Amino acid sequence: MTHGPLLPRWTIVAPIVAWLLFGGTLFGLSGWFLMVVAAGLIGSVLSAVHHAEVVAHRVGEPFGTMVLAIAVTVIEVALIVSLMLAGGPETTALARDTVFAAVMIILTGMVGVCLLVGGAHHGEQSFMLHGVSASLATLAAIVVLTLVLPNYTTSSPGPNFTGGQLSFIAVVALILYGTFVFAQAIRHRDYFLSADGADDATVHAVVPPNRIAIASGLLLFACLGVVVLLAKALGPTIERGVAAIGAPPALVGVIIAAVVLFPEGLAALRAARANRLQTSLNLALGSALASIGLTIPTVAIVSLVTGWKLTLGIDIMSTVLLMLSLFVAAISLGTGRTTILQGTVLLVIFATYLFTTIVP
Numbered sequence: 001m002t003h004g005p006l007l008p009r010w011t012i013v014a015p016i017v018a019w020l021l022f023g024g025t026l027f028g029l030s031g032w033f034l035m036v037v038a039a040g041l042i043g044s045v046l047s048a049v050h051h052a053e054v055v056a057h058r059v060g061e062p063f064g065t066m067v068l069a070i071a072v073t074v075i076e077v078a079l080i081v082s083l084m085l086a087g088g089p090e091t092t093a094l095a096r097d098t099v100f101a102a103v104m105i106i107l108t109g110m111v112g113v114c115l116l117v118g119g120a121h122h123g124e125q126s127f128m129l130h131g132v133s134a135s136l137a138t139l140a141a142i143v144v145l146t147l148v149l150p151n152y153t154t155s156s157p158g159p160n161f162t163g164g165q166l167s168f169i170a171v172v173a174l175i176l177y178g179t180f181v182f183a184q185a186i187r188h189r190d191y192f193l194s195a196d197g198a199d200d201a202t203v204h205a206v207v208p209p210n211r212i213a214i215a216s217g218l219l220l221f222a223c224l225g226v227v228v229l230l231a232k233a234l235g236p237t238i239e240r241g242v243a244a245i246g247a248p249p250a251l252v253g254v255i256i257a258a259v260v261l262f263p264e265g266l267a268a269l270r271a272a273r274a275n276r277l278q279t280s281l282n283l284a285l286g287s288a289l290a291s292i293g294l295t296i297p298t299v300a301i302v303s304l305v306t307g308w309k310l311t312l313g314i315d316i317m318s319t320v321l322l323m324l325s326l327f328v329a330a331i332s333l334g335t336g337r338t339t340i341l342q343g344t345v346l347l348v349i350f351a352t353y354l355f356t357t358i359v360p
Contacts, residue, residue, distance in 0.1 A: 110264070192282055
């Protein structure tokens with residue numbers, strides 16, 4: 001993708017219009033305006049993807065793929081915390097549902113689509129096995145410790161940690177994520193770069209000047225911010241729709257996670273389609289790690305400060321799907337080469353997760 005000296009006008013207009021639409025939502029949502037807001041949300045997502053790619057081209061790999069992951073995670077954390085503060089103690093499972101949904105969407109849905117589309121266009125794709133293995137090992141440890149272990153502790157009844165346990169797990173999550181970022185960005189940076197240099201941004205695009213990269217960085221945060229605000233404004237409508245079809249409340253967390261992760265998903269898909277699978281996997285797995293590694297410690301602090309009980313343990317069905325997803329992902333990405341087969345298997349698991357969420 002080649003970036004000229006100026007940013008496309010639509011990428012600047014889209015977030016401005018979206019912010020104006022958000023102002024309009026303060027007066028209520030109804031009828032046709034609801035559809036316009038949804039269109040503004042999609043436009044902001046597409047604009048966010050473009051600006052993230054501009055910044056990524058400027059800073060290079062693997063820092064480029066970290067930009068969108070961390071930015072989106074910060075917004076995701078802000079959304080969850082704001083909903084927790086607004087909803088009070090009744091939202092004890094919101095963080096769990098959203099984080100679990102984000103992990104499943106990324107691990108099976110996002111990665112599955114990238115492998116399927118990449119394999120369909122290029123037959124077989126390769127990537128650096130060391131980096132992906134490190135990402136999966138770190139992700140498995142954080143996910144099991146935060147979402148599965150609470151079901152088996154005995155100091156507190158139910159799928160909950162005590163205050164001391166929650167503090168310990170929050171610190172552990174931060175240590176694991178911080179160590180991963182150190183390895184990815186500094187100590188073992190070469191593990192996350194394509195062996196043949198195919199993921200070097202300079203091969204695929206003209207590196208934009210600093211002023212364009214800075215402008216894109218600011219517009220990226222503007223886009224992500226309005227995406228979350230519009231998603232929050234659409235939240236009551238989504239909740240009514242979920243209730244109308246008789247689906248469990250956990251589906252709301254799935255929808256919120258899907259909207260927030262959509263920019264990363266598009267960026268990862270475009271990279272896979274361009275035969276840059278390393279960049280695609282860096283985006284996907286890095287996003288999953290950032291999502292759970294930063295969200296859990298943050299909501300843990302909110303829980304400890306407010307005194308609200310935080311429900312983190314997932315149920316048996318979710319645990320089975322999570323273990324299956326981690327196992328299949330580890331096998332599928334364990335050779336350094338992928339085809340449409342691995343993508344299809346992961347997407348079937350993702351479809352099963354969505355179906356059982358709606359029809360438990």
